[in-house]
Amino acid sequence: MTRKSAAAAARATVYGYPRQGQNRELKKAVEGYWKGRVSAAALRDTAAELRRGNWQQLAEAGIHEVPTGDFSYYDHVLDTSVMVGAIPARHRAAVEADALDGYFAMARGTQENAPLEMTKWFDTNYHYLVPELGPHTVFAPHSGKQVAELTEAIALGRTARPVLLGPLSYLLLAKPAPGVAADFVPLTLLDRLLPVYAEVLADLRAAGAQWVQLDEPALVQDRTAAELGAAARAYRGLGALGDRPKLLVASYFDRLGEALPVLAGAPVDGLALDFTGPAAANLNDLAAAGGLSGKRLVAGVVDGRNIWINDFEKSLATLGTLLGLADQVDVAASCSLLHVPLDATAERDIDPQIARWLAFARQKAAEVVTLARGLTDGTDTIAAQLAANRADLASRAGSALTHDPAVRARAAAVTDADGRRSQPYAQRVPAQRALLGLPLLPTTTIGSFPQTAQLRTARADLRAGRIDTAAYEERIEAEIRAVLSFQEKAGIDVLVHGEPERNDMVQYFAEQLTGYLATQHGWVQSYGTRYVRPPVLAGDISRPGPMTVRWTQYAQAHCDRPVKGMLTGPVTMLAWSFVRDDQPLAETARQVALALRDEVGDLEAAGTSVIQVDEPALRETLPLRAAGHAGYLAWATEAFRLSTSGVRPDTQIHTHMCYAEFGDILAAIDAIDADVISLEAARSHMQVADELATAGYPREVGPGVYDIHSPRVPDTAEVIRLLRKGLEAIPAERLWVNPDCGLKTRGWPETRQSLENLVAAAREVRANL
Numbered sequence: 001m002t003r004k005s006a007a008a009a010a011r012a013t014v015y016g017y018p019r020q021g022q023n024r025e026l027k028k029a030v031e032g033y034w035k036g037r038v039s040a041a042a043l044r045d046t047a048a049e050l051r052r053g054n055w056q057q058l059a060e061a062g063i064h065e066v067p068t069g070d071f072s073y074y075d076h077v078l079d080t081s082v083m084v085g086a087i088p089a090r091h092r093a094a095v096e097a098d099a100l101d102g103y104f105a106m107a108r109g110t111q112e113n114a115p116l117e118m119t120k121w122f123d124t125n126y127h128y129l130v131p132e133l134g135p136h137t138v139f140a141p142h143s144g145k146q147v148a149e150l151t152e153a154i155a156l157g158r159t160a161r162p163v164l165l166g167p168l169s170y171l172l173l174a175k176p177a178p179g180v181a182a183d184f185v186p187l188t189l190l191d192r193l194l195p196v197y198a199e200v201l202a203d204l205r206a207a208g209a210q211w212v213q214l215d216e217p218a219l220v221q222d223r224t225a226a227e228l229g230a231a232a233r234a235y236r237g238l239g240a241l242g243d244r245p246k247l248l249v250a251s252y253f254d255r256l257g258e259a260l261p262v263l264a265g266a267p268v269d270g271l272a273l274d275f276t277g278p279a280a281a282n283l284n285d286l287a288a289a290g291g292l293s294g295k296r297l298v299a300g301v302v303d304g305r306n307i308w309i310n311d312f313e314k315s316l317a318t319l320g321t322l323l324g325l326a327d328q329v330d331v332a333a334s335c336s337l338l339h340v341p342l343d344a345t346a347e348r349d350i351d352p353q354i355a356r357w358l359a360f361a362r363q364k365a366a367e368v369v370t371l372a373r374g375l376t377d378g379t380d381t382i383a384a385q386l387a388a389n390r391a392d393l394a395s396r397a398g399s400a401l402t403h404d405p406a407v408r409a410r411a412a413a414v415t416d417a418d419g420r421r422s423q424p425y426a427q428r429v430p431a432q433r434a435l436l437g438l439p440l441l442p443t444t445t446i447g448s449f450p451q452t453a454q455l456r457t458a459r460a461d462l463r464a465g466r467i468d469t470a471a472y473e474e475r476i477e478a479e480i481r482a483v484l485s486f487q488e489k490a491g492i493d494v495l496v497h498g499e500p501e502r503n504d505m506v507q508y509f510a511e512q513l514t515g516y517l518a519t520q521h522g523w524v525q526s527y528g529t530r531y532v533r534p535p536v537l538a539g540d541i542s543r544p545g546p547m548t549v550r551w552t553q554y555a556q557a558h559c560d561r562p563v564k565g566m567l568t569g570p571v572t573m574l575a576w577s578f579v580r581d582d583q584p585l586a587e588t589a590r591q592v593a594l595a596l597r598d599e600v601g602d603l604e605a606a607g608t609s610v611i612q613v614d615e616p617a618l619r620e621t622l623p624l625r626a627a628g629h630a631g632y633l634a635w636a637t638e639a640f641r642l643s644t645s646g647v648r649p650d651t652q653i654h655t656h657m658c659y660a661e662f663g664d665i666l667a668a669i670d671a672i673d674a675d676v677i678s679l680e681a682a683r684s685h686m687q688v689a690d691e692l693a694t695a696g697y698p699r700e701v702g703p704g705v706y707d708i709h710s711p712r713v714p715d716t717a718e719v720i721r722l723l724r725k726g727l728e729a730i731p732a733e734r735l736w737v738n739p740d741c742g743l744k745t746r747g748w749p750e751t752r753q754s755l756e757n758l759v760a761a762a763r764e765v766r767a768n769l
């Protein structure tokens with residue numbers, strides 16, 4: 001590529017940076033504050049120190065414009081609710097008494113008042129607090145946090161761009177407040193909200209902001225004409241304000257689609273677009289729309305939500321094309337770097353060759369800077385980086401880790417028949433009934449039992465070498481015996497071993513599969529002060545040996561009733577990991593499925609007649625736009641069937657799903673061809689049972705009758721009511737009785753009591769059928 005002397009210099013920028021600090025200092029400070037060990041002043045100091053460190057890191061990397069306002073004590077959507085004064089009535093007194101304590105009360109709830117509901121941020125693993133709005137919501141501007149953080153950055157000598165959640169996305173992410181009619185549409189509040197944004201923008205302008213970024217990720221979802229019209233109106237209004245900062249409207253996670261011409265035609269000064277993954281379609285869309293004349297284009301060419309190095313040549317080609325489509329092209333990561341860990345150089349345990357394929361937030365900032373330099377000054381000026389990038393990509397492409405001939409040959413040889421059980425469901429049913437001999441309304445649980453402090457200590461002791469493997473395994477066996485004996489005494493019909501050996505349902509398998517890597521410091525925020533360390537699915541996946549058979553077999557040897565084998569499904573294994581981006585997800589899912597298929601076969605051979613393959617994330621990874629649904633569901637359901645269809649007709653395959661509404665994937669739930677499905681349902685009063693019945697779902701179903709998200713014990717009468725409700729939709733021959741989800745976050749006392757009530761309820765309803 002040659003030097004583009006006519007174009008203005010490309011600036012390097014990002015939209016947000018990990019908040020927690022290299023050693024999760026923020027988590028420690030916030031949790032310390034909650035416990036009264038850290039003062040408010042000390043918490044504020046820690047936060048300011050972290051912000052300063054982030055800006056410094058970004059500036060030293062060569063980032064021209066740093067983001068401000070992306071920092072949060074808990075969640076940036078909650079910060080936006082505070083900014084616009086949308087405090088739920090029940091929390092207003094607390095917020096007025098003390099802003100910080102009130103803020104945490106909204107986030108976490110108090111004895112008296114429920115917190116805001118939490119839900120997934122688009123298709124990421126970050127969770128935000130859902131704004132609660134109603135016809136009587138009165139907005140009022142509170143620009144304090146945004147202004148203070150901008151002022152801090154300017155005082156430190158930074159060129160800073162405040163980042164705000166935009167008004168459309170804020171309203172589209174909101175829900176009707178408790179007590180407000182369920183059909184209330186928050187977007188109808190737009191005209192009330194815009195003057196508040198106008199005031200915040202004016203305050204930021206007065207504090208020295210040249211540019212302000214308004215994030216509108218909700219515009220990458222399928223939007224109605226009315227919603228697009230609202231977007232046009234909103235940005236016409238904000239664009240028309242007098243003395244305002246320049247406005248950059250940002251979108252990410254997918255293509256803007258129909259919203260692109262709306263924003264391109266709006267009187268704003270710049271657009272930030274994602275050009276990675278499915279959002280790469282923005283490039284053609286932008287060309288087809290005739291480009292962005294008169295506007296700044298911020299090009300998100302570095303994937304902000306995955307941890308792999310960029311392909312510089314590919315990005316430079318994209319950027320080169322974009323130069324012809326906008327007046328000013330700047331370079332960025334595709335979205336906030338909040339979704340990736342901080343610094344890959346901290347990973348000293350990963351093979352140095354492989355570590356070179358990784359780019360966390362700090363490395364991504366450097367990539368953005370390199371690309372901006374290449375775009376402005378010509379590729380000669382980044383020759384060394386280009387050569388290193390080419391070598392790293394070549395090392396990745398040619399590595400035995402990413403290309404295992406045996407795995408590839410097996411995946412390539414998969415036929416349709418491999419994904420089909422030998423008999424259709426209707427024929428399997430009598431065989432399974434004969435083998436298992438279960439009563440009507442059989443009782444079971446979802447897999448895990450309480451992960452006690454003793455279990456966690458045993459794992460920590462093993463890691464630290466304080467106990468050896470034999471001693472650790474003895475503790476696990478003792479726990480399995482205790483869990484079994486409780487279940488037998490309680491009268492549960494299909495038992496589980498309780499998963500005491502598992503730290504996490506994905507990590508446990510990732511540690512045993514070839515092709516996965518673990519990080520030491522790869523923490524990312526899941527919500528609030530909860531951080532997760534997703535495993536890295538880096539290479540071709542194979543299973544060196546059985547992963548769960550030992551424990552399931554041990555359990556089955558210690559009781560007479562059937563013990564359910566317990567595995568994590570292929571889609572969930574992908575959804576809760578950082579997955580390789582050098583081949584289609586479908587291909588990776590198939591490899592995982594084949595490894596699981598072998599495990600399922602080994603469990604069956606060891607005498608397991610009920611095997612559950614959990615897919616709680618099946619709904620989560622559904623593409624944001626409907627156009628992508630069919631393609632995704634085709635490979636996702638194929639992967640599930642591939643992992644489970646090698647068994648005999650009389651082996652009963654269960655699956656479990658939760659954390660989601662299932663309404664739009666009912667067909668897929670049937671297409672996976674499991675024999676029994678358990679689902680989260682207690683909180684929605686068995687709604688899913690109705691949905692399945694209406695859709696004609698023909699199989700056995702266990703809609704949860706015990707909400708495991710709180711220590712609350714449901715009494716027998718309550719479980720009976722739920723079961724009777726379930727029976728209105730599902731006939732007794734096909735209804736199972738189980739909790740909503742695993743019990744690992746619960747304590748023993750409430751678990752014991754709740755399951756005893758569950759069994760009592762099942763017996764009572766059974767007796768009166």
Ligand code: GLN
Pocket residue numbers: 446447448449499505566614616656657658741742743744
């Ligand atoms: N078998 C897992 C458990 O019981 C399922 C967890 C889940 O659905 N998230 O913990």
Ligand code: ZN
Pocket residue numbers: 446616656657658659740741742
């Ligand atoms: Zn679950």
